Amino acid sequence: MSATVTTHRQQPPAQPVTLRAKRLPRYVPPALALAAVVVAAAIVYGAGIGGPVLVVVVGALLYLGGLFAAANAVEGRRSARDRTWSALIHSAFVLAVLPLASVVWTLLSKGAERLDGNFFLTSMNNIGARDPEGGAYHAIVGTLQQVGIATLITVPLGILCAIYVVEYGRGKFAFAIRFFVDVMTGIPSIVAGLFVLAFWVLIVSPVFNDGRPGFSGFAAALALSVLMLPTVVRSTEEMLRLVPAPLREGAYALGVPKWKTILRVVLPTALPGIVTGVMLAIARAAGETAPVLLVAGGGAAINFNPFENNQSSLALFVYQQAGDASRYAPARAWTAALTLVALVLILTIAAKLLARRNRLGR
Amino acid sequence: MAKRIEAENVTAYYGGFKAIENISLTVEPKTVTALIGPSGCGKSTFLRSINRMHEVLPGARVEGSLTIDDQDIYQRDVDVTAVRRMIGMVFQRPNPFPTMSIFDNVVAGLRLNGVRKKSILEEAAERALRSANLWDEVKDRLGKPGAGLSGGQQQRLCIARTIAVEPQVVLMDEPCSALDPISTLAIEDLMFQLKDKFTIIIVTHNMQQAARVSDRTAFFSIEKTGDPGRLIEYDNTQKIFSNPSVKKTEDYITGRFG
DSSP states (O other): OHHHHHHHHHSOOOOOSOSOOOOOOTTHHHHHHHHHHHHHHHHHHHHTOOOHHHHHHHHHHHHHHHHHHHHHHHTOHHHHHHHHHHHHHHHHHHHHHHHHHHHHHHHHHHHGGGOSHHHHHOOSTTOOTTOSOOOSHHHHHHHHHHHHHHHHHHHHHHHHHHHIIIIIOOHHHHHHHHHHHHHHHTOOHHHHHHHHIIIIIIIIHHHHTTTOOOOOHHHHHHHHHHHHHHHHHHHHHHHHHHSOHHHHHHHHTTTOOHHHHIIIIIHHHHHHHHHHHHHHHHHHHHTOOHHHHHHTBOOSSOOOOTTSSOBOOHHHHHHHHHTOSSTTHHHHHHHHHHHHHHHHHHHHHHHHHHHHHHSOOO | OOOOEEEEEEEEEETTEEEEEEEEEEEOTTOEEEEEOSTTSSHHHHHHHHTTOGGGSTTEEEEEEEEETTEETTSTTOOHHHHHHHEEEEOSSOOOOTTSBHHHHHTHHHHHTTOOOHHHHHHHHHHHHHHTTOHHHHTTOTTSBGGGSOHHHHHHHHHHHHHHTOOSEEEEESTTTTSOHHHHHHHHHHHHHHTTTOEEEEEOSOHHHHHHHOSEEEEEEOSSTTSOBEEEEEEEHHHHHHSOSSHHHHHHHTTSOO
């Protein structure tokens, strides 16, 4: 061990004579890629073993091999590895983006069919299997109300919980809260739905409803908040921990009380990250089907009152239409799915813009 | 206005670790006192215990008595925020609030303590920024973020923020260690001016700085790692740097130790 260290010191690595090295000409990688695809196409179609997908896969493999060989011959081993790995990383990126692009494209192409005013202005009330009309107005109302109420419940609760854990919590109680929040993260949505069904719909709601249990959008909102809470708590917690301690101390040193320091210095600093966490939670909640089905029951008519009677939601609407026997139903399902994605996207962009406006422009 | 600080047998702990032991010294009003000594000797700990910032860390506590004009700040019924408003602090690294503009940073202490009136805030901001020699540099961009200033400007912004709440004492924990010589000079000049109104205590690793800016100097040291820091010598700066009475002080100042 020590002997190698000594020899190392005695013999420094040989200084390179020149700083310049041979590089592959610029046109080689694209030419190689083209050649790889041509060869791959020849192999695949010549042997008659597959279609365009296999051509791309074989072509990519051939390209990687060819690039390594060419770079190894001209530039040396280190550079060849560098090129191959960056090519691999880029392929991995393409591979990861492909499903996303595919989803967006499928939604746009199939959802465009029913993307008309009628879809957004009518419900499924009195729409039979032979009627081509019908829309998701009731489902959009349901999603907005349920997710809205769930957010109103979850955000204050989650942020306060995270503030307790980060700023005040000491010892076993804080540890227990963190542990159970972690456990909550893993709750399947159907279990959250069952919990609200057993607790709210069957036990609590009869009290307000002349003794009869009743489905409601509010019950769905409760189930969704059970699902959102851990996401909000964990992300807020991480963001609060990222706020540097000197900022807190700077405020304390001005004689600012702790609660005010948290409210006026720590939270604003962590705000953009907290907003991202809340939006993730909202996106997850908006896409939940099972709890809504269990405790809001769905329904074809428009119901503006989240506290009484059945409500639908976009996710539930997609589920019901996709399984419907009517030949007009699949188109409605696709458009509803597109609407759901667009809704979440718009909310996310709006929230990010709001959070950024609070930060000062550079 | 400025206050006399008397420490008597101040001992501070981080959990089970005793960081300083039996520090006793008196700081006269309207003077600059420098705390010098090797790393880990407890200068900053002592400084932080003067405005009760030490106890912010979990498990940290202070024993002994610290009086500001005959009020013991470690009595049970003392309001910590009142102590900190009376004794401001400037930190080693500039820490402007990143979400606030320059103006908001300067008046943060006032605003977060309930001052709402715009005219008062504007007046206080200008006064503090002028005192911190920063007014001319930032007067045209008070709405811009404080984090966009240079390091030296940020530190002067933090000093302005500290003196805007009109404390009686200003504690400075190595305020120039992250700054270049020109910014350091600006802050040293500032200390001379602030001395008219405030009592200043500064921790520094820079002995020339201690000799330049301070009236009195306290030398802290430790026997070995793990031992609590003790006050070795406390005297007029001139005496400490020309003719210290303790051998250890002389060794440290002449660079033979530490």
